[in-house]
Amino acid sequence: MGDKARTPSGAPGGARAADHPSALRNVVLVGPSGSGKTTLVEALALASGAVQRAGRVEDGAALSDYDAIEHRQHRSVQLSLVPLEWDGIRINVLDTPGYADFVGELRAGLRAADAALFVVSAADGVDAGTRLIWQECADVGMPRAIVITHLEASRADFSEMTRRCQDAFGGDDPDAVLPLYLPLHGPPGADGHAPVRGLYGLLSRRVFDYSGPERADREPDDGEGPVIEEARNRLIEGIIAESEDETLMDRYLGGENVDVKTLVSDLEKAVARGAFHPVLAAAPAAPGARHGLGTLELLELVTGGFPTPEEHPLPAVTSPDGAPRPALRCDPAGPLAAEVVKTTSDPYVGRISMVRVFSGTLRPDSVVHVSGHGLADRGHEDHDVDERVGALTSPFGAQQRTLAHAVAGDVACVAKLTRAETGDTLSGKDDPLLMTPWRMPDPLLPVAIRAHSKADEDKLSQGLARLVAEDPTMRLEQSPDTHQVVLWCLGEAHRDVALERLRSRYGVRVDTEPHRIALRETFAAPSSGRGRHVKQSGGHGQFAICEISVEPLPVGTGIEFADKVVGGAVPRQFIPSVEKGVRAQAAKGVTTGHPLVDVRITLLDGKAHSVDSSDAAFQTAGALALREAAAAASIHLLEPYAELTIQVPDDYVGAVLSDLAGRRGRVLGTEQSAGSTTLVRAEAPELEISRYAVDLRSLSHGSGRFSRAYVRHEAMPGQIADRIREAEENGG
Template identity: 35%
Template sequence: MSYSTENIRNIALAGHAGAGKTTLFEALLHAGGVIQTQGSVERGTTQSDTDAQEKARGHSIDSCIAGIDRGGCHINLIDTAGYPDFRGGTLSAFAAVETVAVVVNAANGVEHGTRRMMEHARERGLARLLVVNKIDAEGADLPALAEALREEFGPECLPVNLPADGGRRVLDCFFHAEGATDLSSLAEAHQRILDQVVEVSEKLMDRYLDAGEGALTREQLHDAFEQCLREGHLVPVCFVSARTGAGVAELLELAERLLPNPAEGNPPPFLDAGGAPIAVSADPGRHVVADVFKIVNDPFVGKLSVFRVWQGTIRRDSQLYVDDGRKPFKVGHLFRLNARNHVEIERAIPGDIAAVAKVEEIHFDAVLHDSHEEDRIRLAPPHFPQPMFGLALEPKHKGQEQKLSQALLRLAEEDPCLRVEHHKELNETVVRGLSELHLKVMLERMRERYGVEVVTHPPRIAYRETIAARADGHHRHKKQTGGAGQFGEVFLRVEPLERGGGFEFVDEVKGGVIPNQFLPAIEKGVRQAMERGAVAGYPMQDLRVTVYDGKYHPVDSKEVAFVSAGKKAFLDAVGKARPIVLEPIVDVEVAIPEANVGDVTGGLAGKRARILGTDARRGGELVIRAQAPLAELTDYPTELKAMTGGRGRYSLDLSHYEPVPPPVQKQLSEAWKPHVEED
């Protein structure tokens, strides 16, 4: 099928776990004629949940992409995971679309995941759509839910269709206004949304007030509707039942007629080398700019790099560069992803989502381009949660170290929230993720896909070190062993930066007492000491190092001498600057039955947690918000399960670092002493 950029719609389905996104994905593909029979999550026959772990667990883990061609329109639909444990793939999909459809379970109402996805989409400047699913569910109070959505997300949340006959069908209330529904009259709903849409245009408003609705053309309403979505002035609410199909065809029609195409969405946040915004255009004739938002290691076609084309046209046999690479690769095969199938295509235009296979140098968030004019730009990625849960692991069977390393590399390529760390001083490999479940799924995939079994144990907590005062340090490195010697002398100053300040290296050397060519060596020595730590063996952060004096020898001064002098002068200064150990503090949200609130809050208080507040949810559920040291939560999954009979769930996000209590710092320092190596 041939189509233009103006006829493309890119939509991500997101929302809380259990809202029915995958079933809705199936229903849309069925209504769009892509599949003949709608699959079932329970039977493991859906187009999107094809992984063995997804079928076994009955929920999505990865995002899945499929295209629908209907009435000259091409809709790229992305089904995303609802569990917060797998947010990496969900947020990655936001970098490829103009619209996020947040799916809400009509029986459960506004849930934690609903809020999270609405906020992420708003921050990204994406059009938002609320899709109320399961409108025929027993006990669903649709009028109350419609009001709850407006209270939670603002008066701009207005229905564009309304349920009728107990959720067995829906009636359009944007273009039509006749009839009664389960919520109200269509005329009333039609009036409210029309009033909201014309507000964005003074000219349109005047025409509407002077001559009434009949004076407005469909094209004018479309343009104003699209502007409302782009500016967040309107969040359409659609009622559907993915199980029965009620409202599904109407949702597709809404996508075709009213949702923004790639030329109408808010400009993507591309940045130049200096971090300044840079414009790209949905022009098929300009240089190619595409962003890789998903990596799949496919057992049949190899590494598959999935990208969104933002500018230009990619054709089969095109020559493309990766980031600022000097050597291009040839697009031998160009694919469109259609759920389980990869369809080979001849070209991809702005707005298209496509993929290339077996190009190892491509990585997540890479920019593909065909001109060095674009080799320093990048698309600002979504804000990913920090992976805080960790497991130290080693292969169960000897001789599989290399195989383990390759498996971890492949898995980390696919998931931006999975991090692999190697701690040389302890000869320890640590993998970090968003939760116990996240890492459990990763280990199961490693065994199933790559045949690697591992032994795990708790890792060290990701403590950091810093300083609390300003101090000066000095070291003279002098070594003479016959022939040319080594000489370098460094005076430097350390001072603390605010939390999150990172590291600054400042050159204040005057008069050439240390030649410029040796300053990088001093910085190298400082960074080596920072990586190793000065108090308890953890990396240092949030400090400034200023080199202001020193000496050199025209014959004996070498890079290695200034590396050593810089390192020891830094340690000398840090020892006087009140070094402290910082611990990660995480934001904790615990959802529990109301009957367990006393046990859970008491348990958190015993973990040095600060309770920030509680929120009541429908169905007698309570959400406790707190901040706690990550070190206190290593056994929390087991404890919460025991306290709530398996009904509690929680999520963590890194908040900040703060100093550990003095007894903890003393304990960490004592534990590190046996690992200190003599220089």
Template identity: 30%
Template sequence: MTAVLEPSPANSSIRDTILEHTRNIGIAAHIDAGKTTCTERVLFYSGVVHKIGEVHEGNATTDWMEQERERGITITSAAISCGWTTSEGPYAGIDHRINIIDTPGHVDFTAEVERSLRVLDGAVAVFTSVEGVQPQSETVWRQMDKYHVPRLAFINKMDRMGSDFLSALQTMRDKLGANAHPLFLAIGAEENFKGLIDLVKMVAYIYDESDESGVKFDTVEIPSDQIDQANEYRESLIGAVSDFDDDIANKYLEGEDISEDELRLAIRKATVSIKFVGVIPGSAFKNKGVQMLMDAVVDYLPCPLDLPPMKGEDSDENPVEVAPDDSKQVAGLAFKLMTDPFVGKLVFYRVYQGSLKKGSTLYNPRTRKSERVSRLMIMKADAREDIDVAYSGDICALIGVKDVVTGDTLCDKSLDLRLEPPTFPEPVISMSIEPATKADQEKMSIGLQRLSEEDPTFGLSSNEETGQTIIAGMGELHLDIIRDRLFREFKVEATAGKPQIAYRETITSSSEGVGKFVRQSGGRGQYGHAVIQIESLEKGKGIELENKIVGGSIPKEFIKPTLDGIKEAAQGGVIAGYPVIDFKVSLVDGSFHDVDSSEMAFKMAGIFAFKDAMKKATPILLEPIMKVEVSTPDEYQGELIGDLNRRRGQIQGMESRGTVCIIDAFVPLENMFGYSTDMRSLSSGRADYSMTPSHFDQVPQSLIQNIVETSSREPARS
């Protein structure tokens, strides 16, 4: 826990907001849980905007892209800064700067969530009070766990029919395994939701219904019919945080009173540990609970100093740590690229150490080049504000830096270190794309190249056999948005082929493979000979390559080319030419020729050895399986289950929530095309669904021949 510190003379003269009073947070959740609406209320209550924007009206501040406003969804993460001052607790009366990133909820844009969480210090996970934890909520939660992000939970939409705060809280415990405890309780639900009970102060806040903005509320005593419930949940809250604070534990066991500030500090310590989640009910749309959420962000989520130093490697691959300190050399991570119509290429940058001045030079260890930062900006959605200096803990945008990709470290040249970049899922769908006219060819190439730089999950390749351009992404909507952006931003009309699934291949047994590349054509020939052993790995383990050569049967300089050949061969398997995953190759033997051996010959030997071994290792074809959740009125349950079964779906379970039935299933991605239309037809438009990538599974033998024939006609690969 970091106590409130007075600014040091050095800091106070140069920083508007000291590090202790800075919060970098993200708002993340399942699609349509209310993230953008929640962000919009924060901006209104903090004074950044003076009129509340609405998603359904297409004027939300952080949904600034035309495609976002038309569809009513968030597509790209938007960064925005605001100030917040609490009236209670250890930070009372102190201005805090809160940098917020509003992330997309749709599974097709999960990369935006991934890279945002990589650079954030804390997060607010939003759930709905009706559905509770949904499939994409689970994905986002796992991403937060992956990057060790402390978090609060906001149970939104308490005004909706069927809302139940405690039931939604229980789904967090059951489905996420979260140590979740209420910081507030709801007063009423559905149309009777009128306020919150503060379990720290043990008072109630009742909103003034005559003030639709939600600014006015009265602090009153806890309603008599909820006082027992409030005492029970406060006791449970104290018991939960006592595991993280010895002083609280001793007082709790001895029955002593615990003050508000003591409890707040204990909740903060527990939250920063990532092993506790405070939960707050509210209704962003009806303007209730958002102020309490923001007070909790200041009180409980960490500042950059509360977290462990960022880990990286120096040029010799020795581990290094980077901690927030304005006086040291600058180091930070480029986590997002964006093309701005007015200023060109924007590089979103998190400063982890040092301070960065406009006009200074940053070194990129990946390219071994230095580049000048011509301008520095703080982003406010699609607006921007020029600044002269960015300090440790800041999130800013750089202009003038050219040769950068997502995940690059940019630092002072004397440091020459690399911070751990975010990781991204592989594309699951691809299609061919062609310009409508020959005149559009060059514009399309430029547009696609820029879009692929911005989006790490958007793949771009060329098919050598057909000459077609192949684009790959996370789903139909993802590729549809790409085509739409080509048209609007780059003025390119393009037609797309039929979507192709990104299948994978793997092996189910072990085998040995021999590869020989021998060419004699007069003069110096070519000679390479490699023997490998291949074995299968568990799902998700990827590819492992090991050199087991002893006695110099293959000279050291030819080992790497041989392994490179194996990696290259794994890009196209022996069944239908799809990438091979989850296997281990050991290079065990081989031979060489004093004159004729070369790197190229051993690379070819590696390719031949891999193909030989894979054919003998019982290869199988894998297809992407989606986790699908369908919400439907009970009367349509039978028809929808039957339809999922026809799509080779495996029903995992059903759950009734009021009059709604939730169907969980695993369904092959190939059979989900057009599902939205069929589902609405079967349910008279009353059902809804969401899906998220789950895993790869074996394709039934009866379907393999058809897939092989399709891939040979249009060999699109991801």
């Protein structure tokens, strides 16, 4: 790396490299919005020969961010794939959104990749979300490297940013995060800022000068050599510490001169197994230069230091019924096992599935088995179907270039899989498999919607089904209590994109409305009521009288019905009718229209007529009796409580606890967690936490996470209950 003379392949748009996993690299770019990921992808495409000028492909279409919503919002909102080729190696670059609301797209990119390149802006630093993703990668041993961008900014300081990366990512071993190159600054400009015009190669002791049309490789000047020696020695010691040759450190400390070839080999091995994380630099191309600074070094790192798909552990598989199956190998001749990592809809082509092939070879026009399990709670019902694969393509900007096949380790797009959804497994129809799904973030922001017009109402169901098929981080709920259609999203930006996609892709306009919480009613004290339903209008009349008592029960008991009628005052055949009537009335509520719960209703007495009594009459009398009992009693309004598990850095615990108190929350306890974080357990009314997904992010500067689970309904404070009753009476 850095001493290798490699040249771009010149294959436009990433033409196919050798059809074998060893000639593939899958790299995901991770970093916050504004860190420069998409700009870096375009610079890499230019350096590799995939495009002839920055941001453009041969026909003038944009290289990336071609989604109309991304253009309007000026930010990436979806995972995109850009295939490149360098030195005979095909590189699938997966560019991910940096905004926290689209972490589902980022995790899909992590699933499809074999290594991660963390993009950190020298002008902004390392944010909390990037630290969390780094830890997720560390937990599964994914190889990682760091590229520091925006070195052209006036306040950029490569050395300081490297130190901050060591603090954020190095853990107990900061020497596992070290630069391979140091920026070479030119003369200061009129503003006093010295631009970066080249790089010092620490291992090769060469200077790579990017100030001309092409990168120049030269010996350092007399004044440049000493600058690199301290950093070079630390890098060598860091590499040797991770070497598989346990004698190398002793030999080095004993004065042996370790040759560069050995160091590069050990570095590549340490990077590939996730033990060492090199830091590189990137900056825009100088005026007249063909390459952006650091792009060629990045391509060398990816092809030489990142692992092939054969070296990366594969997801566990079972049969669709859960029976264990042998572990997969990244073998083009093995059984087919691929996974849908992204689903989009094209107005002309239809549904397009981006798939990572883990085993076997995927071919167009073949029949595959599509298995989807484990996401039924998010609107993705379990399914096992056979489908015919349409065309296989490799995306490049808005283009789709036809592929003859996709071998194990590759990432490609598949057309016309009408039933496949994000997270589904594609396998041989005669040998169906199911992959263990990757961890999806929980959508915790509810958005209640309704069709804008009758025409939209007719299309709403199909549009929502297609929307959630694309995005497993979204959950669709049709509440039986509030009769609302609710989309559960990751945040406000996620919500806005979902509603815009409904409108622009599927032609469905919707309006949002306040999300209603499923409240309940119960009796605060015992009461009684009499239901009299007597009518006579010629012919058979209606006659039923019943008397009941109502008493409250403990929370969670539900509705109990008891019969204490004596002497046959209510004939036995009509007692179930009374029960049916009071239960129907309880389901509708007795004051505010919310279901009645946690009471015992006892039938005490009544009267019947030998001719005019009927099932319907006693149902009506039972309902009337319950309403009369409610009118004579005090009724409590019950609200649902959720148990919250909140994980935040220690610095924000005080703010979180104070905020919970303002939400009528009860803290159950706190405990120390890994990485200077605290786990807070609390209970809070759901009325107060509908926007907690947004508020916690703001409160903790993006570093907090939480989960929620319903625990029970509790009596609402009187003044809040009165306010809700008043609002409901006024139609609010």
